[in-house]
Amino acid sequence: LEDRFGITYQLSCIEGERPEEKAGRIAFEQTVELPQNCVPPDIRERIVGRMERLEPIAERRFEAEISYAQETVGEEFPQFLNLLFGNISLQRGILVTAVEWPASWLARFAGPSFGIDGIRRLCGVEGRRPLLSAALKPLGLSAGALARMAGRFAAAGVDIIKEDHGLADQPAAPFMERMEKCCEAVAEANAVRGGSSLYIPNLNCNSELLDSRLAVAKRMGVKSVLLSPLLIGPDTMRRVAATSGLAVLAHPALSGAYFHDDHGIAPELLLGQIFRILGADAVIYPNAGGRFPFSIERCLAIDSKLRGRLGSIRSAFPVPGGGIDSGRLSCWAKRHGPDTIFLIGGSLYARRDPAGAGGELLEMLKADFS
Amino acid sequence: LEDRFGITYQLSCIEGERPEEKAGRIAFEQTVELPQNCVPPDIRERIVGRMERLEPIAERRFEAEISYAQETVGEEFPQFLNLLFGNISLQRGILVTAVEWPASWLARFAGPSFGIDGIRRLCGVEGRRPLLSAALKPLGLSAGALARMAGRFAAAGVDIIKEDHGLADQPAAPFMERMEKCCEAVAEANAVRGGSSLYIPNLNCNSELLDSRLAVAKRMGVKSVLLSPLLIGPDTMRRVAATSGLAVLAHPALSGAYFHDDHGIAPELLLGQIFRILGADAVIYPNAGGRFPFSIERCLAIDSKLRGRLGSIRSAFPVPGGGIDSGRLSCWAKRHGPDTIFLIGGSLYARRDPAGAGGELLEMLKADFS
Numbered sequence: 087l088e089d090r091f092g093i094t095y096q097l098s099c100i101e102g103e104r105p106e107e108k109a110g111r112i113a114f115e116q117t118v119e120l121p122q123n124c125v126p127p128d129i130r131e132r133i134v135g136r137m138e139r140l141e142p143i144a145e146r147r148f149e150a151e152i153s154y155a156q157e158t159v160g161e162e163f164p165q166f167l168n169l170l171f172g173n174i175s176l177q178r179g180i181l182v183t184a185v186e187w188p189a190s191w192l193a194r195f196a197g198p199s200f201g202i203d204g205i206r207r208l209c210g211v212e213g214r215r216p217l218l219s220a221a222l223k224p225l226g227l228s229a230g231a232l233a234r235m236a237g238r239f240a241a242a243g244v245d246i247i248k249e250d251h252g253l254a255d256q257p258a259a260p261f262m263e264r265m266e267k268c269c270e271a272v273a274e275a276n277a278v279r280g281g282s283s284l285y286i287p288n289l290n291c292n293s294e295l296l297d298s299r300l301a302v303a304k305r306m307g308v309k310s311v312l313l314s315p316l317l318i319g320p321d322t323m324r325r326v327a328a329t330s331g332l333a334v335l336a337h338p339a340l341s342g343a344y345f346h347d348d349h350g351i352a353p354e355l356l357l358g359q360i361f362r363i364l365g366a367d368a369v370i371y372p373n374a375g376g377r378f379p380f381s382i383e384r385c386l387a388i389d390s391k392l393r394g395r396l397g398s399i400r401s402a403f404p405v406p407g408g409g410i411d412s413g414r415l416s417c418w419a420k421r422h423g424p425d426t427i428f429l430i431g432g433s434l435y436a437r438r439d440p441a442g443a444g445g446e447l448l449e450m451l452k453a454d455f456s
Numbered sequence: 457l458e459d460r461f462g463i464t465y466q467l468s469c470i471e472g473e474r475p476e477e478k479a480g481r482i483a484f485e486q487t488v489e490l491p492q493n494c495v496p497p498d499i500r501e502r503i504v505g506r507m508e509r510l511e512p513i514a515e516r517r518f519e520a521e522i523s524y525a526q527e528t529v530g531e532e533f534p535q536f537l538n539l540l541f542g543n544i545s546l547q548r549g550i551l552v553t554a555v556e557w558p559a560s561w562l563a564r565f566a567g568p569s570f571g572i573d574g575i576r577r578l579c580g581v582e583g584r585r586p587l588l589s590a591a592l593k594p595l596g597l598s599a600g601a602l603a604r605m606a607g608r609f610a611a612a613g614v615d616i617i618k619e620d621h622g623l624a625d626q627p628a629a630p631f632m633e634r635m636e637k638c639c640e641a642v643a644e645a646n647a648v649r650g651g652s653s654l655y656i657p658n659l660n661c662n663s664e665l666l667d668s669r670l671a672v673a674k675r676m677g678v679k680s681v682l683l684s685p686l687l688i689g690p691d692t693m694r695r696v697a698a699t700s701g702l703a704v705l706a707h708p709a710l711s712g713a714y715f716h717d718d719h720g721i722a723p724e725l726l727l728g729q730i731f732r733i734l735g736a737d738a739v740i741y742p743n744a745g746g747r748f749p750f751s752i753e754r755c756l757a758i759d760s761k762l763r764g765r766l767g768s769i770r771s772a773f774p775v776p777g778g779g780i781d782s783g784r785l786s787c788w789a790k791r792h793g794p795d796t797i798f799l800i801g802g803s804l805y806a807r808r809d810p811a812g813a814g815g816e817l818l819e820m821l822k823a824d825f826s
Binding site (some may be wrong): 111115116117118119120121123124125126128129132133157158159160161162163164165167168169171172173174175176177178221223224225226227250251252254255256257258290291292293294295314317318319320321322324325329338339340341342343344345346349350351372377378379380408431432435436 | 481485486487488489490491493494495496498499502503527528529530531532533534535537538539541542543544545546547548591593594595596597620621622624625626627628660661662663664665684687688689690691692694695699708709710711712713714715716719720721742747748749750778801802805806
């Protein structure tokens with residue numbers, strides 16, 4: 087298998103559907119898109135997926151592994167995504183759960199430019215403790231108000247101050263004005279405090295604007311940007327991560343469309359492995375017990391894919407968020423461990439002094455992991 | 457409502473879930489991402505979605521309409537997608553079924569540069585009849601073999617010869633060589649026959665390569681390209697459609713992730729309206745009765761969204777495909793009507809002489825619509 091993609095599927099069969107046929111159709115659909123009898127024998131051998139394994143795992147549910155030659159993909163990522171789930175997304179009962187990556191193909195990808203160690207360095211954090219990220223929000227505040235909040239978080243020593251991914255270029259806080267004011271406020275607070283709080287603006291925007299916004303961001307001293315790969319295009323995130331010199335924090339907007347129990351792409355594969363290969367240095371996902379229905383097992387599986395060995399690709403920070411109760415942070419820190427960024431949004435804003443509350447959380451994390 | 461986005465959702469409630477609360481949470485989640493009690497009153501008024509309507513439509517199923525001010529989006533498309541389904545993709549039981557577009561916002565989008573009339577002109581088709589598209593495949597053939605097939609389809613007068621969306625830049629038929637040879641073969645056949653068959657290469661590729669490939673395509677005389685917006689990024693398709701001068705045929709790869717009965721974005725909204733606003737001149741989707749589970753009602757709903765009135769945005773061609781039996785084309789042509797491109801792939805390749813069979817189908821369409 088070493089030179090082939092090994093893709094594992096969970097197949098849910100409806101009444102009368104035979105798993106061998108369902109798996110066989112995937113092998114053709116994702117490659118030649120032709121009925122079996124129209125495929126020349128040499129192409130069938132070289133190109134059509136090869137059934138490696140098929141076994142029952144539950145009532146009407148089967149696990150199949152199909153392998154594909156690298157030449158079905160070539161060197162480009164969009165065609166990999168297409169092989170993975172392009173046409174079969176339109177069928178039902180097919181969940182892609184895992185990929186075995188050919189080492190030589192993986193080696194083409196730079197992956198995270200910073201990774202866990204690099205992000206810690208950017209934040210000036212020396213010990214091995216979780217990082218704390220606050221979120222700048224809500225949409226509707228002025229650039230000045232958001233910048234003041236950013237400055238306060240930095241003054242409280244919060245490691246990371248990321249913008250909400252819904253802050254784009256709206257009239258209340260136009261992108262350029264917001265980024266400039268936030269950069270200044272955070273730089274000023276860092277200077278006063280001798281800190282290194284990292285401000286992460288949201289760079290989702292129309293494709294024509296992306297490169298010029300990145301250039302301005304760098305001129306303003308920005309070191310890291312927030313991108314939602316499914317909003318701007320997964321390969322666009324890869325390009326930014328590989329070429330901009332900025333650390334990339336990835337947001338999972340739209341990704342939940344893929345996360346059905348019997349159809350889609352498993353979260354630990356999409357968020358934990360694909361986003362990492364695409365160069366995300368840190369990946370936000372919804373923590374268990376918050377506003378979204380992820381289980382703790384799912385979260386730990388994502389953690390493990392982000393941090394685990396993957397060729398020579400750097401590990402990336404898991405960033406559980408989406409409704410973490412600050413009162414339970416200590417618990418969550420034990421579960422997720424030190425190589426985690428905790429994104430605390432609403433729970434800080436529910437406090438009278440969000441920045442002060444952030445500072446206290448940070449002291450708690452430092453104490454817990456000292 | 458005229459200046460606001462009106463978004464219609466179908467909400468499926470689990471035991472104990474109250475529809476008013478579910479709808480209310482959407483209005484906050486998609487805008488301020490904060491609990492109600494943390495949102496300043498003026499922002500609540502300006503930014504949080506406003507409940508316009510909520511009514512039961514079936515057992516535990518409700519239709520809600522929530523409206524959002526344009527200032528929640530600004531002018532950029534990625535943030536519109538985020539408003540539409542960004543975070544709520546990660547929750548369950550939320551299907552976005554329709555959008556009422558603010559006229560002034562829609563007016564920012566060029567939409568299809570060619571549209572139905574423009575594509576007919578490109579193909580030199582004067583009467584109002586359906587167009588026929590063949591597919592160049594399979595992956596694994598050499599560039600020369602694909603080009604010979606393209607030339608034969610053109611010699612048979614087939615209106616459109618589109619590449620499979622899985623033909624990227626693989627070693628068997630590298631992109632540049634394939635495009636060059638196919639262009640030559642189709643141009644030669646067109647010259648001999650006095651025809652205008654349209655060759656449509658697949659332009660999905662890494663983001664760094666897209667603009668140079670588009671430039672080469674134009675130099676070679678290409679008039680239209682195939683793009684999969686969810687593989688390369690929806691906004692990237694918009695940029696290509698708006699700036700390249702080429703007609704865009706959109707492929708639905710990955711889109712099926714959104715097409716669940718109780719969660720996602722309805723196909724007629726995503727393929728029929730959003731792809732059109734993004735500038736697709738023609739949109740491929742899986743026809744009823746083929747390899748994918750779309751009903752004929754669904755297909756006709758997509759047709760109607762692609763062709764219907766939408767501000768000043770041109771109408772786009774529906775392109776049913778995905779396993780149309782050539783023997784039933786006449787029937788399908790009656791159902792879908794003359795403003796349709798029929799994409800016939802495998803069914804032609806099952807014939808001894810695919811190009812000849814394509815030519816016969818074309819004559820049949822001409823006779824049916826004369």
